[in-house]
Amino acid sequence: GNSVTQMEGPVTLSEEAFLTINCTYTATGYPSLFWYVQYPGEGLQLLLKATKADDKGSNKGFEATYRKETTSFHLEKGSVQVSDSAVYFCALLKAAGNKLTFGGGTRVLVKP
C-alpha cells in the first residue's frame, strides 16, 4: 500500500536558520506529492505541491522537489521566522481512488 514517512520532531531552531524536513514515500506509479501546514489553533492548509518527477513546488519561501529516484519530497526553507512554527505534514495522492495518505507530521518550533 501507499505510505509516507517523515522525520520525527520536534525540530527546534533559531530565527533565520535553514530548515529541512525529510519526507520519503512508498507508492506504485506516479503519485502527486504535497506539503500541508497546521498552525496552532488552525486547520490544515495546503502549502505546496508537485505532480510529477523533478517538479518543484514553492510557496511562502518553502520549496520541495519531487525526486522519483530517491522517492523523496523534502521540504526546505532558507531562513525561518517565528511565524513558521507549526506542524508540517507530507502527503501523497494517487489519482485512482482520490485518497490522501499523510505522514505523521513534524512539529517545528522557531525561537526568536
Add this chain to the structure above:
Amino acid sequence: EAGVAQSPRYKIIEKRQSVAFWCNPISGHATLYWYQQILGQGPKLLIQFQNNGVVDDSQLPKDRFSAERLKGVDSTLKIQPAKLEDSAVYLCASSPADRDSAEAFFGQGTRLTVV
C-alpha cells in the same frame, strides 16, 4: 469567504458513551470529508461524501461510527459507543466537485478525549 465550521471544538466523554460532531462545509462545496487524526499521526480518511452520497467509507469502523450528510450540506459524525482509542482530533474538509481531495479546505477540528 467563510471556512469550514466544526463544533464542538473540544469534547470529553467516558468510554461507552455516545458523541456527535457537526460540520458545515464551505458553501457550494459538493465534496465533504471526515478525517481522524490520532496524536502523533497524520490524518486518516474515515468517509467521503459527494453531495449526500457516500463515495468512500472503507476506513470507517461501521460497528461504532456513523456519518450522514442530509440534503448534501451539513454533516454529522457519530461514535456509539466510544472507546479509549477513539481519542483523536476529527477533521472535516470540503472541496468543490471538480477538485481532488488534496485541494480540500480543512476545519479546525474537534478534539475528542475518551476517558
